[in-house]
Amino acid sequence: MTVEVSGPLTRRIALGVQYDGTPWNGYQKQPDRKTVQDQLEIALETFARTRLATTCAGRTDTGVHALEQVVHFDTELDRPMQSWVRGVNTFLPDSIAVRWAHAIPVDPERDPLLDFHARFSARARTYHYVLYNTPVRSPLLAGRAGWMFRPLDVTLMQEAARVLIGTHDFSAFRAAGCQAKSPVKHMHSLDIVRRGDLIVFTVCASAFLHHMVRNLVGSLIYVGLERTTPAWLGEVLASRNRDLAAPTFMPDGLYLAKIDYDPKWGLPQESAPPLPWF
Template identity: 55%
Template sequence: MVRVAIGVEYAGNAFEGWQTQPHGRTVQDALEGALAIIAQEPIKLVCAGRTDTGVHATTQVAHFDTTVERPLEAWVRGVNSHAPASVGVLWAVLVDDEFHARFSAESRRYRYVLLNRRVRPGMLEGRVGWTHGPLDDGAMNEAAQCLIGEHDFTSFRAAQCQAKSPVRAMHSVSVKRWGDVVVFDFHANAFLHHMIRNLVGSLVHVGKGRRPVAWMAELLAARKRSLAAPTFAPDGLYLCGVEYPQRWPLPGGGRIIAPPQLLIP
């Protein structure tokens, strides 16, 4: 039995989330089917973090166990030849059986790409969030800094979240503008269900002047979801990297944080 780790990218608007479903229209289902063709046996994937319907990934990390030996390139180009066009394996490496895509991860990075202009997206529909009113990116970035550190993020947690604890350690947050595109970057040990989309929704309220900068700290301290803004659309959310201890030979230690191409210089 060997364990293989893979890096994966996908367009989330082509699937109904990561996690397998009876209807089979998920990223996990698509990849497991393609992997099974190469392995000639059933394959079960475990990922670093399950993404919701419409959420994309430039670097998702997953692992699987198999009884067969194949060249690593077979787990990349071979699998891609059988997978839908909206998902692709970026790399594959052999790891020991102590590696676990989810539990061995030290941190995750997500990026939310928000188009801020008068008219809705056409070419980028489904790939970016959108809001048409003016946004103060400086105010949003200032408001976001209170999130850094270890906090109880109950105010930004979905009601259906199954995490045992709402406490997460946020390593860094930034909000920057490139022309009509505002980019929100989050780096934390882990995230709660809908946490980033809820944070972005509340930061946009600050950016539109509906709430003061200090409101984000007040929300965080309140630990009450009903006080925060509505959950933002999934369209602009990207899982952009998962970080692991250097003992495992993952490319960049899992630190491949490619931005959504064509959107950011």
Template identity: 50%
Template sequence: MLSTSDRLIDARAPLTTRMALGVSYNGSAYDGWQSQLSGRTVQDELERALTRFIAHGPIRTLCAGRTDAGVHGLMQVVHFDSPVVRPDHAWMRGTNSFLPHDIAVHWARQVPAHFHARANAVARRYAYVLLESPVRPSVDAGRVGWVFRPMALEPMQEAAQALLGEHDFTSFRAAQCQAHSPVKQLRRISITRRGAYWRFEFEASAFLHHMIRNIMGCLIAIGNGNHPASWMTEVLHARSRDAAAPTFSPDGLYFLGPLYDESLGIPTQTAAFDWLPG
């Protein structure tokens, strides 16, 4: 018999319990977030774990922002409808017991039935961690990007200013991007350094496919002296992918998560944020 906390909703009734989860993952071993025939994606692993935990039919999730193969997530937010009601801490611990070691649920919240992880997000955040060293990464291989040539901060900061605001980001858009419009509002770019590690943070209303990795390619080309800071403006105004630098490695890219209206009570970060270098 199910306990009160595990009570089943009448099977004839619609699924009315909507849950949101905050999930972190190391994307190195996965084919990205979105479910694929390979079954080797973060979404596939999470849905298998939720289905095993609930033991009441398959569970389907919807995320705040899809990530590519090799990209990591510090706070992916997902929502799903459940036929059972359980305490928030049970969702976290129970789901984690069925997840592989490189994926973890940090928090769980019951949310209103109208909550939508993607549509309700007012902003999304990413970070790129870059190692500047004559020697390639070893213990942090797969978790940081790498450059072996010295980079200068001021030209990159000047170039980043040209991207702030609402623009047509076609020059930084992957050919397979499915977004309806290339126009996005880039609200913040910060560039800092600690030791050999650079940290680039981006916040925007939304991002195009490969947008950050393409911007990173251009920032690095400017930082190492291959182009002047003014080149970023030329690339932006060209509205052509051919004008920009090659797409940079996914290894150091982290989805920091979405932001929502405070009234929803959705956390803005997880404990995984404390690890991020730079």
């Protein structure tokens, strides 16, 4: 049976967006228009000459960066994908860039839940946290990496991180204002690697609670400083009590690295978007 569609074909366009979060008050739009979403939608409207509302894979906080945020919007405009990249970038500030665009036709006769959705189609999300671990801070890394002046024992942090793998209630690492429906998430992996004076935490999970990565990093740093034992992290996790975990660590070194989707969508994502230094 052939479905006849009247009027222009609506396309769902997915964009891969990279940004330096330092100048912005997070991703989600706000009245002051000083957010990444505000700037992206202003650029889209200027280029397309019509308002286009975007949906992102995951909101990021003030000062948090993205190597590859994924957003989508619906439009009846028929333009080459490269035009969406080059055209929109013309109107974006230097700290934000569209890296790729990909069209996904929307079938009006199909359940919308079967269509691609930047947030709900995501199967996993990966974050990097970059920590500069040296006695003296570096002005060149300000806003780009967190800083801890006391030496950290990476082996102890790696041991502590093992308890976090799997499906758990992460309430102990959840911000008070978190709006997630459930604190239960599946942690696929948490790798901690030292590269010279930099320590990189790479965390992959089904989804994340508000401030979850920064709260985990803060607690792992407590272990690395030998203020407590690796077993302590498991006790905090089991307690589901935010008051027992370490304070939220600074946002400077946090990067949304990658969103995982079913290959059927054919998104032209980078296999592993590189950090600026590697």
